[in-house]
Amino acid sequence: METRTKELAALEKNKKVTKEEAEEGQELLTRMPKLKARQELRKKYEALTDGKLPPDEFAAERAKIKGGMKLSADVAEKYTRDVLRAIETVRPEYVKEITIGEWGANAIKGLYRRVEQPLPDDIKDALKNPKTLARSKVAELIREAREKLGKREDLDDQKDVDTTILMMFAELHDPYTTYYDAATLKKMDAPLRGRFRGVGIQIRRDLVRDGLLVVSPIKGSPAYKAGIQAGDLITAIKRDSDPQGEPLKEGEKTEISTKGMKTEQALDLILGKVGVPITLVVEREGQKEPIEFKLERGIVSVETVLGVKRDKKDDWLWYVDEANKIGYVCLTQFGPSTGRELEAVINKMEKAGLNGLVLDLRFNPGGLLQTAVMVCDLFVDDGVVVSVRPRVGRPRVYHAKDSNNYPGPVVTAHTRFPIAVLVNGSSASAAEIVSACLQDYNRAVVVGERSYGKGSVQNVERFSPTGGEIKMTTARYFPPLGKNIDKHSTPGKPEDEWGVKPNPGFEIKLPREEQQELAESYRDREIIKPKDAPKTPVDKEKADKKPFVDRQLEKAVDYLRNQAKAVAAQPGRKDG
Template structure:
């Protein structure tokens, strides 16, 4: 389950990134007594003296900044899994994760049989336009061999300033031919609103069942662009006359609070969406407005144990207002809000838990340390709609899902398609997967519980550089086509009944 946990345990959490520049940090509290101020002074003197002693007398020379940053990390480690220090080396990756944007060529990669392999190009990116395809191996980056390279190293080399070039050499999966490409990096935006499959132009199809007119939309994270893209998807569904909707939030680790609020507001016309309150922050309540509300159709929200934070806000809101039935398994249980405080004029930052949020019903969502299954936390599926998958079934679903997400890419020139009947190598095995945006995510995000905080881990497959065998498999093998998503099937069962009732009314 490495690939699955990668996105979750290091998930973004619920971030009020919009308030970064407006965050006020109290440095002088008039309520402090003279005795408390004296104690503060003594403690800071203790810290400064310790740093000084280590810097001057430790057996080996050590950089002062390393000491200070280590001290800050030690401080945040005493708080909760979601508060952490973001260093100058990590700040750009952190912002990329929040915005779902970065400078790159637009591919998802993995290490497969010791080779850096393309899982999928991202539609509309330089890699896609150049004809890079799923299964192609990247054997050189800027003239340097990728033998033994880690995913992090590869991602760092391919990412860069927008407008700058990067040269990569491929070995084609279908022909074995070597080709070099010099691609200009562009601003790559990671899609967070997805359908089930793509059409011939590699655009997402949101109408899952054309006969019964059931729409299907996956939200993989809540970014700045999620609401805009969701409205586009609804415009397409509306033009196709959809009659019911599945909103899939499984494996969604969270994102921006503002995005979760806006998504919720799209489906309810009045009432509380969510409220937040902290020790040093005023209580804030977000309420729905009637304008531009999507109504008049039955709706289902799919969740699982890896749906967390912002996705729990949406699921809880729609459930509490009776707007949607929640199907799947109990969610992760993260009900805290992190604020991003800029340090060093924006060169570094502190992601700090400053508040907790409450669902409209007032029920608790946060899973506190030591919480049991019997305690109240997370979002429970509606009665009669719990669908639990076995571990093997979940692994099969992830492989099936990833295989359907692969962008085939633009057709290669005739010289590259001599064996056009062959299929690309399978690139959906349970191996670590990265897109360029995922570089460094393990440090910047937190969306787990006290017991296990979801963290991105990278581990390479067993290297086998001498193994040149090209395994070819059908892209839609029997295992894939026969896989039955029982959670989705339950959603369709419910929607069919509700659509009939809507028609009768």
């Protein structure tokens, strides 16, 4: 390398190469470039400095490669148009007022940061005071910034637009405003939609056996109905078509081994169009031969309303203390069907007898605002549920029992039993709306640890130029008593007002090890375990461990027992 750089310096001194070529060559020779065109250029510099390529031929070869790196005017124009459309999509509604110049500066700086290129001096100078930039100047700078990067594979096929929008939002330092490109959307299980298209299994890589381990089938899914079990090892995937039902292309395999396969690759093969068949080949503990499961992809509903544990039919049991009729419901997220499913569970328990309810919102990251309002409606019969205050426009105040709050009939409020809501540092957004509302009306005590502190509301909009989605913060929400929930609107210190705090006397902080045990117990609870399966070493190891004691849940149940006893002890009380 040193010999080549010295030779290049000598060529410049003898005017065989220009200063620009020498500087470019020094950079390429001292560091291996990532881009293919620049790698080819590096080879030409190596040949030049090794004496294998005369300077005049080198100049011609270099010019040819550089010509291929030039971005066409049409591509630059479309890129500029799409980025401006993204800016104009978010600018009117974003929770903070940001000028078009600042949005443009974020887009350009973000793009260059992602591709690890220094911002050209002329563009850097033009962006020194972005607030003053007019739309026309912003468009000019966006186009120029893209043209300077040229044609390159990491920005081909609209990846330039995808990358720019994503990084433009990253410059905001707002973790809830982001962009999902079309490929990412396909891989997402669409948790807020509550459903996805596939066979219905949770999988992870098994490094020891080099295959895909079935963590659990999902209740009611094609895989569950076919008999796929937790612990099965998927060793191969067979198919007659691609996941969308289209014929396989020439060279594509009909049977694919899972050896060395990443989970993301497996999901690309397994998720797909409803009705399209797929065969999974599995190895099962205790079985000598592999088992083939011929499945049809279907709509798989994600369970968001969980009970204490599963019964023999894999249905949930809803009483944490059946003798005292203390119910338990855990909401994993606030999806489209969560409210109606919870309503059905509450109705079922009330018919059987319900003296108290634990509503577990720990580890719940949130979800749909309208679902959170519906859940509040199940337990509150009057008053403000939540207020949403945007930057522009009038605030929207959600009142209990308003038929405009969510689709379908208004739910009946259940007010005859006490409630304890469990929260922790991973309870966020919609989970905080519910816990704060019930706490403000003294409808429930909040038990556990201070919640996450996500007091903002996001809108999701389809971005048609790319097929992606833009998720942006548009407002902040406030519970009935108007307390601040949003940690990001404060310095975030413990003494500041943010999040939902447990009621006095009901805070139980868990050390890190206990938090991990709690999270593990949550994961284990969701697994649908095979019936009469031989015990694995892992099962035996878990059986030998001391059972995990959920101190926060115990505190909630003790409170509800005492409340139920106090009610029962009231003179003249009659049921019915």
